[in-house]
Amino acid sequence: MLLTLxxxxxxxxxxxxxxxxxxxxCSTPFxxxxxxxxxxxxxxxDFQLEMKDRFEVVGKxxxxxxxxxxxxxxxxxxxxxxxLRRHGITGRKRTFKGPDGRRYRWDMHRRVVVLSLxxxxxxxxxxxxxxxxxxFNILGMESTKACLEVSREVExxxxxxxxxxxxxxxxxxDREWWEKRGRxxx
Numbered sequence: 001m002l003l004t005l006x007x008x009x010x011x012x013x014x015x016x017x018x019x020x021x022x023x024x025x026c027s028t029p030f031x032x033x034x035x036x037x038x039x040x041x042x043x044x045x046d047f048q049l050e051m052k053d054r055f056e057v058v059g060k061x062x063x064x065x066x067x068x069x070x071x072x073x074x075x076x077x078x079x080x081x082x083x084l085r086r087h088g089i090t091g092r093k094r095t096f097k098g099p100d101g102r103r104y105r106w107d108m109h110r111r112v113v114v115l116s117l118x119x120x121x122x123x124x125x126x127x128x129x130x131x132x133x134x135x136f137n138i139l140g141m142e143s144t145k146a147c148l149e150v151s152r153e154v155e156x157x158x159x160x161x162x163x164x165x166x167x168x169x170x171x172x173x174d175r176e177w178w179e180k181r182g183r184x185x186x
Contacts, residue, residue, distance in 0.1 A: 001155060005146040008131055010169045011037045015162065024162050025055055035063040039163055058159040061167055084164060094168055098157050106164060108172040115161065125151040126161055128169060
């Protein structure tokens with residue numbers, strides 16, 4: 001499954017299918033020093049009663065300047081330091097347990113994030129590709145929008161993939177911002 005993002009700002013973007021149908025919307029209003037990202041999922045009106053589609057909230061991320069972020073999933077509050085454990089010397093790996101009982105791992109590389117099984121196979125199940133600029137068109141390269149490629153293997157937990165992706169990509173973006181300014185950030 002290929003999900004296209006309307007913006008590289010993952011806290012304020014719309015994920016659309018390859019047919020252009022909006023599937024998820026992430027929005028993060030600012031409210032007096034606190035940010036909460038709300039992830040909403042497209043739900044079709046199967047009975048065509050109102051002749052319109054709607055979105056329902058599947059999760060929230062409460063961001064914190066100091067301390068752990070808090071995920072709200074299915075009525076439960078989960079701290080990021082226990083739900084998405086940090087691993088590796090540089091802290092660029094985050095692991096979590098899926099609803100299928102398997103462990104998954106997000107790796108934050110310099111420009112992309114990759115989700116794989118956290119087992120010896122390390123099979124990739126999702127990959128984020130950043131947008132490319134059309135300024136290279138003289139070389140025959142066309143511009144592309146940012147997208148998240150998701151394997152069928154994890155489509156059953158797509159809500160969780162979108163929620164955790166939003167978190168780790170925001171961390172990767174923050175790290176990139178700090179590194180551009182010559183500073184280190186966890």
